[in-house]
Amino acid sequence: MITRRSLLAGAAALALPIPSFAASKPLKVGFLYQAPRDDKGWTSKHEAARIKVQEHFGDKVETTYVENVSKAPDAERVIRQMAQSGHDLIFTTSFSFMNPTVKIAAQFPNVKFEHCTGYKRSANLSTYAARYYEGRHVLGLISGHMTKTNTIGYIASFPIPGVLRGINAAYLAAKSVNPDVQMKVVWINTWFDPGKEVDAATALIQQGADVLMQHVNSPAAMKVAQDKGVHAFGLAVDMSEFGPDAHLSSLMFNWAPYYIKRVQDLLDGKWVSEDTWDGVGPGMVEFAPFSKAIPADVIAKVDADVKAMSAGTLHPFKGPLKRQDGMVWMTDGQIPSDEELKKVNFYVEGIQGSLPT
Amino acid sequence: MDFVAGILVSLVIAATPLIFAAIGELVVERAGVLNLGVEGMMIIGAIAGFAGMVDSGSAVVGVVAAMAAGATLALLFGLVTQVLLANQVVTGLALTLFGLGVSALFGQRYTTYSLDRFPRIDIPYLSEIPLIGPVIFAQDALVYLSLFLVAAIWWALKFTRLGLVLRAVGENHDAAHALGYPVIWIRLGVIAFGGACAGVGGAYLSLVQTPIWVESMTAGRGWIALAIVVFAAWRPWRTLLGAYLFGGFTILQLHGQAFGVSIPSQYLSMIPYAVTIIVLVVISSESGGSRLSAPNCLGRNFQKPK
Amino acid sequence: MLRLVPRQTGSTWMLWSAPVLAVILTVMAGGLMFLSLDVDPVAALGHILLDPFSTTYARAELLVKSAPLALIGLGLSLGFRAGVWNIGAEGQFTLGALGGGVVALAFWNVEGAWLFPLICLGGIASGMAWAAIPAYLKVRHNTNEILVSLMLTYIAVLLISALVSGPLRDPEGYNFPESRMFHASAVAPILIEGTRAHIGIALAPLIAVILWGVLMRHEIGYGVRLFGDAPKAARFAGFTEKGTVWFCLLLSGGLAGLAGALEATGPLGQLVPDLPAGYGFTAIIVAFLGRLTPLGVLVGAFALGVTYIGGESAQVAMSLPAAVVGVFQGMLLFFLLSIDVLVTNRVQWVVPAAAKIKAGP
Secondary structure, three states, X not given: OOOHHHHHHHHHHHHOOOXXXXXXXXXXXXXXXXXXXXXXXXXXXXXXXXXXXXXXXXXXXXXXXXXXXXXXXXXXXXXXXXXXXXXXEEXXXXXXXXXXXXXXXXXXXXXXXXXXXXXXXXXXXXXXXXXXXXXXXXXXXXXXXXXXXXXXXXXXXXXXXXXXXXXXXXXXXXXXXXXXOEEEEEEOOOOOOHHHHXXXXXXXXXXXXXXXXXXXXXXXXXXXHHHHOOEEEEEEOOOHHHOOOOEEEEEEEOOHHHHHHHHHHHHOOOOOOOEEEEOOOOOOEEEOOOOOOOOHHXXXXXXXXXXXXXXXXXXXXXXXXXXXXXXXXXXXXXXXXXXXXXOOOOOEOOOOOOOOO | OHHHHHHHHHHHHHHHHHHHHHXXXXXXXXXXXXXXXXXXXXXXXXXXXXXXXXXXXXXXXXXXXXXXXXXXXXXXXXXXXXXXXXXXXXXXXXXXXXXXXXXXXXXXXXXXXXXXXXXXXXXXXXXXXXXXXXXXXXXXXXXXXXXXXXXXXXXXXXHOHHHHHHHXXXXXXXXXXXXXXXXXXXXXXXXXXXXXXXXXXXXXXXXXXOOOOOOOOOOOHHHHHHHHHHHOOOOHHHHHHHXXXXXXXXXXXXXXXXXXXXOOHHHHHHHHXXXXXXXXXXXXXXXXXXXXXXXXXXXXXXXXXX | OEEEEEOOOOOHXXXXXXXXXXXXXXXXXXXXXXXXXXXXXXXXXXXXXXXHHOOHHHHHHHHHHHHHHHHHHHHHHHHHHOOOOOOOHHHHHHHHHHHHHHHHHHOXXXXXXXXXXXXXXXXXXXXXXXXXXXXXXXXXXXXXXXHHHHXXXXXXXXXXXXXXXXXXXXXXXXXXXOOOOOOHHHOOOEOOOOOOOEOXXXXXXXXXXXXXXXXXXXXXXXXXXXXXHOHHHHHHOOOOHHHHHHHHHHHHHHHHHHHHHXXXXXXXXXXXXXXXXXXXXXXXXXXXXXXXXXXXHHHHHXXXXXXXXXXXXXXXXXXXXXXXXHHHHHHHHXXXXXXXXXXXXXXXXXXXXXXXXXXXX
16 A cells, blocks of 8 residues: 555655765766857867867766856856756856856865866865967067068957966067067957957058967957968967968967866866966967968977977076066066966066056 | 058948948938837848858858848838837837847857958059049948948939938828828838848948857947937938948047057047937037928827828 | 727726737747757747746846846836836946945945945946936937937946956956955845845835835826826926936936946946846836836846746756847747737728728619
C-alpha cells in the first residue's frame, strides 16, 4: 500500500548521493562573454580557447558559455545563475564584469572564479591578463621601418594603463629604429564602434599616418587602410582578410594554454588564487603571420627581440625613460616592476597631444 | 589642398545618410504625418542592404533591398496610424524599438562579413578640378542620388500637381478630402517613400561608410534627421545645409584630437545635439515665418467625416 | 466592406482588455518568430514567461527590474495624458543617477543614515533640472518638447561618459572609466535578504497610490485629465497649459531621476559610462500598456520586467540572441496600438452606397 510515509521514504532514498556517480561527474567550467562569441575579435579568442579546453579534456570537463552580456547589473544575475547551476570554475572575460564577479565570488566560496584584465582578487577569485606591451614593442619595431612619412597613427579606446602601455611601447620601439618617427593618437572612447573607427582611421591618414595601429575591436580601420593604400596592424584576430595589402600583422591573444593549465590545476586540487600576467614567452601574446612586405632583416630583429623578451633579457620599458611631462620614469638601466607598470597613466616623452582628462 | 579636400570628402560621406533620411521625412511631414520611427527604418535598411549585398554580391540588390525593407516597416506604421488611427508619436517610437530589435535579430548571422568597396563613380574631367573635383565629382553613386533626390523633391513640391496635392493634404486634410483627394492613400504613399529613403540612408552606413554590420550602428542618426527637417523649416535645400553641419561636427572632432586639441571627445560630440536644440528654439520662437511653415496638420490623424 | 465607425463613448471593456489581447497576440507572434528562427517556441516561451517566477531570487530580480520602469512610467503617464510628450526620460534617468552618484561620491568616507535620502533627493533634483529645460523652452518659445528632450538624452549619455572617465573616476581604479564603489551608507537598502530587492520596489507602488490620489482627487490632477480629454474646456476652467507642462515635465523628470539614483545605488553600486539601459524608452511602452493610469502602470512595468528577466533566461538557457527582448517589446506596443482603435471605434459591415442605388427599383 502506498502511504504518504512510504512515498516520502522512497523520495529520500532517491535523493541520497551515490558516491561513485559523483566521482565521475565532469568538471563544469563556464565562460561569460560580453559580445557575441563569433565577433571576430576579443570574444572570439576566448571562445576559441574554450573549444580547445573542451577538446583537451574530453569527458572530464563540461564547458558552457553565455554570450552578449553587455551590462554589469545583468552580468551579476547571470554569473549567479552559473554559480548556482553547478559550475566549478567560471571565467569572466571582460573588465566590466569585475565588480559583479567579486560580489558573486563572495557569495559562493566553493566556486572558483577567474576574471580577465581586472585587479581585484580574493581566495576564490583569480585575475589574468596579457602583456600586450610586449606585442606592441614588436609592432613598433616593424612600423619604424615601414613608415615612409614617419608618422604612425594609433586608434585608442580608453586611457587606461593597458592601452597606454601599448602606445608607449610601440612608440619607443619605433623610435629606436627610426629617430624621426612621430605618433598621433585618436581616442574614440569605446572598445567597439566601426563607424568611429573608420572616421578615426581616415582622420589619421589624412594627417599623414601611413602605418596604423589600433586598440579597438573591429576590422574597420584595416579596411580603411586597405582602401587608402597604407599599412595597418590588426588586433585580437588575424585581420589580413580585411586588408590583404595593408595588413602587416595582427596582435593576437591565445588564452588556451592558460585556460588548460587552470582547469588542470582544479582537477588536481592545486588551484589557488593568483594574478597571471603573461606575454610572448608563455604564448599568451602571439602574432598573425607577418606580411611578405616586411624586409627579412626586420623579421630577424623581431624574432631576436621576441626570444629576448621570453628569456627576460629585453624589456620594452628599460630606462632611461622620461614621461611626457618631463619627469623621470625609469633611470638608466632600470626596469619597471609589475606594480609600476600597472600604474602607467601617462605618455612617454615624445608623443604629441595630451591625454583625454 | 589635399588635406582640406580629404576632410570635405569625409564630410560628404558623413552627411549622406542624414540627407536621405531627412529628405524622406521632410516629404512625409509636408503631407502632415510625423513619423518618429526614422531610426528604426534606417537600421532596418542598413541590415537589409548589407544582407542583400552579401547574399547576392550586387550593390544594386543591396540598395533595393534596403528601400523595400524601409518601406515595408514604414507601411506598418502607416497602417497603424492612418487606418487604425493610433497616436503617431507613440507608434513612431514603437517602430524604432521594433526596427532596432528586428535588425539585431536578423543581423546575427551577418556580424562576421565584410564587403568590398562600394563602386565609386568618377566623372571624367570634372573630378580632376583641384579641391572641389574629388569632393563633388568623384563620389559613389548614392551621394549623387542623394543630391538628385533633394533637387527632385524641391522641384516636385514646388512645380508639380502631385506636390501641390501633397502640400494641401498636409495643410488641411479636411479640405483636401472635400476636394476629392484620397488623403489616406496619399499619406500611405509618402510614408512608404519616406521609409524607402530612410532605408537607403541606413544602407549607406553599412554598405559604404563602414562596410560592416553592427547592431544599432545608426547610433541616433535617425533622430538627428528628424531635427534636420525642423532645422530646415521643411524646405528641401536647407536639409543639405543641416546634414553637412551635423556631419561636419563629427569629423572635426576627430581631426581636432589628431591635431592635439585636448577637450574630451564626449564634449565635442555633444555639440551637434546642442546646436540642434538651439536651432529648434530659434525656429520655433520666430513669430510668423518659420512657425507658420510647419504643415498645419502635422501629427494629426485624418478621420473621414461621417 | 469593413469600416471603422466612431463610438459614442469609449468602450471601457475594450480599454482594459486591449493590453491583455496585445500580450496574447505578442506571445503568439513571438512563437511564430521562434519557429522561423528554428527555435523550439514552447521551450523559449516557457523560459520567458515562467522562469522569472521560478525562484525567490528570480522573483526579486523581477521586482528590481520592474521598479525603475514603474517609477519612470508613472511620471510619463501623467504627462502623456495631458499631451506633454516627454521622450527624454532616459536622459533624466541618467542625470538622476549622476546627481545621486555625485552626492554619494562627495561623502564617500562619511557614514550616516541621512546620506541615502540625500542621494535620492540629489537624483530627483537633477532629473527635474534636466526636464526643466524642455519645459522652459516649450513654455517660453513653444519649442517641441519631443525633440528637445530627445537631444538632451544624447547629451546626457555623453555627459556621464565624460564625467565618469574624468573627474568622477575612482582614484584607486587604475584610470579605468568608473567611479568608486558606493559605500554602505550610500547603497540602496535591501528589503528582501539574500536578493537585490531594494527600497525602490516599495517606493513604486507607494508613489503609484499617491499619484492616483493626485490624479483623481487633486485639482492639478483634474487639470491634467481635462487637458487630455478636452483642452478647450480645460482652458475655460482656468487651467493653464504652461502650468500643466511644468508640472508634468518636472514630475516625470523627478521620478526618472529617482529611478536613476536607485539604479546606481542599487544593482549597480557605482557610476559607469554604460549606465543608461534604455529604461526611459521602455517606460513609454509601460505607460501605454498601463492605459496611462498609475495602477495600470504598475502592472505594465511588471509585464515588461518579465520580458527582460525571462528573455535573459531564454538567452542563457537556449543561446537565443539578446535582441529577442527588444523585438518582443516592440511587438507588444504595436499590437496594443493597433487594438486600441477598438476603444474609440467600432467595426461595422457597411454596404457601399453605389451598390444600394443599383439595387433600387
